[in-house]
Amino acid sequence: MNGNYRREKKPQNTVVSLTMDESFFFERAVRALDRYQYDKALKYFRKTVELKPGNPVNHCNMAGILSEMGNYEASNEALLHVLEHVDPSMTECRFYMANNFANMERFEEAEDALLAYLEADASGQFLHEAEEMIELLQFELKRNLRQHHVLARQGSDRHERARTMLEEGMFAEASDLLEQLLEEYPDFAAAANNLALAYYYMGMTDRALKTVEDVLQKEPGNLHGLCNLAIFRRHSGPEGAAEAAQLARRLSTVIPFHREHAFKLATTLGILDEHEAAYQHFRRLLSGEEASSDASIHHYCGVAALLSGRIGIAEQMWKQTLKLDPEAEAARYYVERLPEWKQNGVSELVSYHYRLEAVKRSELWRRWEERLTQDSSSMQETLIHTLQSGNEEEKRQVLKAFYSFTDEKWLDALRVLAEDSSENQELRSLAQQALKNSGENVAEEKERSELQFSREPAELPVWEKRWQDVLDTAIRASCAPSDFGLRRDLEALWTDFLRRLYPDVPVFSYAQGWAAALDYLTDKLRRGESTYEEIGQRYGVSASTVGRYVKRIDQVCNIKERMTMHSRDHRKGL
Known part of the structure; x- marks a missing residue:
């Protein structure tokens, strides 16, 4: 060798342009956080702050990772910057600062920050957690906290009663109480969010949307309101679905500090098909002691892992689900299907439902609906043939799809099945319902319901x-x-x-x-x-x-x- 080296020039057209915007660095921060690479996560979160300094979420994300790393002083500096220069309405930052001071054993300063939070936050977002911290601080300070005013306590007893009513299904009564409460305290965001839910449960969708939009106009970063709005919009037609998709992208950039908010956000993102972001939140939840023994969260994390391209992690999660809950039938079903999926790819719907029955119902609806849209005429012939010569399960699948063809061949096949006394009674009833859906006036038996409710799968990540x-x-x-x-x-x-x-x-x-x-x-x-x-x-x-x-x-x-x-x-x- 003569020591003379010659490097080949790469073609100029192989250069790939990357758009390294806020989202680019956020995604890498989340990926690093998932791998517990805190230094990398912090570097990327700092970059999001540089690119979008006016977004308080970026600053709070950075503060959160600093706190995770034990750098409480720097975390508080980031939180104080939000309050002084970015969004003074984010009173929860003071609660986070109190936590950081307590971790540094600077209890006097923790008291200052906690009381500032209690006196400024009308929503009571962390009221219960704040009360627990009060007990800790009083123990450490060996005295009662200074006299203070708890803004969220104004009307809090009535708010708690209203929340109980919502939990018990007393929606009209809850809405009356919450409306009265908001007349007195119009900035009570938690009460407004719950009122929006009460309206939504009662079918008053327009009022629900107006109420939650009012909350977000006052507090654009209110997580509970954003999650509710996304779900409300998801079920309000094509335009609403498009808005829900935009909200989902926005929510996918949020990293909550507390477990309850993380679970709320993760389940909402799962509903909205943002599986990558849902996976990150479920994964972080599992790092906590309480969630690590929760079979359902392992299952949800497994689903999110599979739907975001992590089949190996999905297998681990479902096997752990079965260790914690041997009766977790959906997880068992997915584990059994994994060998085929690894070889041939996932060939069926995988949903967040915990019960196998709900999973199969969702898959059935999707499969028949997709096949129908491909070729209606040939699909109709296939369905008719199935009604005439298929087995009971195949006929049941066809009939539960509830197609409304008006072609006479289809109607004849339904009539024959509905009137065949040798057929299973359930199949005959389903055939009668299909005739009715096709516009035929069927003399129904008394046992059939006159009102039909939606058979579309309820978009729930769980079935309790x-x-x-x-x-x-x-x-x-x-x-x-x-x-x-x-x-x-x-x-x-x-x-x-x-x-x-x-x-x-x-x-x-x-x-x-x-x-x-x-x-x-x-x-x-x-x-x-x-x-x-x-x-x-x-x-x-x-x-x-x-x-x-x-x-x-x-x-x-x-x-x-x-x-x-x-x-x-x-x-x-x-």
Whole structure:
């Protein structure tokens, strides 16, 4: 070798231009944070601040990672900068500063920051956490905190009552109380957010949107309001869906300080199909001691991992889910499907639902809907052939798709199935419903419901055991083993109710009361003659209890109005 080297020149057209904007560095910060590479995460968060210094979220993200690294002094400097130069309305920064001072054992300064937060924050966003910190500081300071005024306590007792009403499904009563509260304290953001939820549950979508938009006009960064607005918009038509997508992108840049906010944000992002951002939040949640033993969060993280291209991590998460909860059937199903997915790619819908039944219902709807849009004429021939010669499960899948063809061949196939006494009764009932959806006037049996609720999968990242307990209680008390039609109607009404409530679903601690109301209303929709007293005896509850829970479901689902519009001749008093 002669020591003379010659480097080949690369073609000039191989240069790739990267847009290194705020989002570029934010994504890298989150990726580094997920790998616990705090130094890299901090470097990238600093870059987002340089690029968009007027965005308070960037400063708070940087403050959060500094706090995680134990650099509490620098974290407080970033938070103080937000209050003094970026957005003075972000009073929660003072609460974060109090936490940092407490971690530095500078308890006098922690007291100052905490009292400043309590005296400035009308929403009470961290009121309970602040009360816990008060106990800590009093112990460390060996005295009571200085006399102070808690702004959020103005009307807080009424606000707590209203929140309890929402949890119990008393939406009309909660809205009345919250409206009164906001007349006295118009800047009470938490009360306004809950009022928006109450309106949404009662089907008053326009008022719900107006209320949450008022909150965000005053506090553009209010996380609870942004999450609610995104979900409200998601279910308000094509224009609303587009706005929801924009909100989802905005929410994906937020990193909450507290577990409750992180879970709220993660589930919202999952609903909005922002799986990468949802994964990052679920992953961070699992780093905490409390969440590490929660099977459901492992499951949600597994779904988010798979949907964001991390099949290996998804497998780990679902296996851990099964260790914590051997009855986690959706996780078990996905683990069984993983070998095929690794080889051939994911070939079916993967949803955040915790119950396998809900997963399959979502997959069924998607699969048939996609095939229909590809070629309606050939798809129709396939469906007709399936009705004529398929097995029971295949026929059930076709009929549950609820297609509304008007072609005579399709209608003939439905009529034959509906009138065939040798067929399964459930299939015959489904065929009758499909005929009705196709515009045919079918003389329905008394057992069929006159009102149909949405069969579209409720966009829920979870299906809680307590929700299923209510449905199971109603089915056991009211359905014979072969009564598939009634079971389906109970499930349809209950699913419609939950879909309208989500994400703030009541606790449902009294399953018998909710099940009794579900039974009563389903019977009314099927033109039954049940009374509160009869239903109450069946479930071992009082007639007044049945009436109370019936009212709550009706407030959400607008059953009286829908029955009246559908058939005034058959309307029953609720």
